[in-house]
Amino acid sequence: MADLQINLIEFRNVTKNFQLGEEKFSGVSDVSFFIPAGQIFGIIGQTGAGKSTLMRFINLLESPDSGSIYFQGKEITKLKGKELRNLRSNVGMVFQQFHLLSNSTVYDNIALPLKAAGWQKDKIQSRVLELLELVGIPEKRNSYPNELSGGQKQRVGIARALANHPSLVLCDEPTSALDPETTASILSLLKRINRDLGVTILIVTHEMEVVRDICDSVVVMENGKVAELGSTYSLFADPKVAITKKMTGSILFPKLPPEVYAKTKGVIFSVLFKGSIANDPILTNVIRQVNVDLNILMSNIEYISGRPIGVFYIEVMGKKEDVLSAKDTFSRLGAEIEEVTL
Structure with missing residues (x-):
């Protein structure tokens, strides 16, 4: 018998409105979809499509006006206090601009969430050294962020996101600040982490090359709504709506000079x-x-x-x-x- 698919995240009829001056607009409108556990899942769309808002819902940096969000089968929409802290410790975050502490070493940047979680000193050291090996920069333990390349900074960010053994890692445009060769190496690292550790990875991006190279499934957002949802292959091979055709076409059909x-x-x-x-x-x-x-x-x-x-x-x-x-x-x-x- 085939294994039943388990959903790590589920959005149910989620809506979020924003106020800009006197004008009210919908950032996310009645969105429903799920993210299977163990996948690398992409949320794509053009600027203002609502993709970053959806990601911020998952660790409740942003709360929806209506609808429900489920994490591992439990509704999290209204969590507070200790329960919210427990949720956030189970969700790692990788940022576009790295967000490292400039006056702290690589070791201390990675150790930060472990110290916040109350880990003992010897266990912190063991975990940090383990993570440095995992992301391939053990020699940078005592370096400072300004001594690192962009790719090395992102490796530190990934190690920090994995510190508390999360079930989910959120990646917000993780390669936008990197050159193509470094992007390829970071995507390879994320794929290895997903494969070897079983960590679900959610990537928010506008880069179709990233979607092509790493994602198992994708949701396409447009004007705060789900425009299309499916496997990465199906979205490239058989796109249904105009926005998906436009975005995938830039990869498959380069313009003839x-x-x-x-x-x-x-x-x-x-x-x-x-x-x-x-x-x-x-x-x-x-x-x-x-x-x-x-x-x-x-x-x-x-x-x-x-x-x-x-x-x-x-x-x-x-x-x-x-x-x-x-x-x-x-x-x-x-x-x-x-x-x-x-």
């Missing part, structure tokens, strides 16, 4: 292969079946959650009826094909 259009003589198509057909020799099959010439202008295969999505820009040259036949053949073989114009 104008110089390409100037040099082509045939009809340009974008061709999307997803699922098992992404590994099939479809281009070869079309050439064999239809009397056209094909010129590959650009190609890209992305692996999302271990499954391929292939995108090609092709120029099809031949008689009009043969070009249409080629398009129909691509569709019959399972590809999604559209004509592209400048």
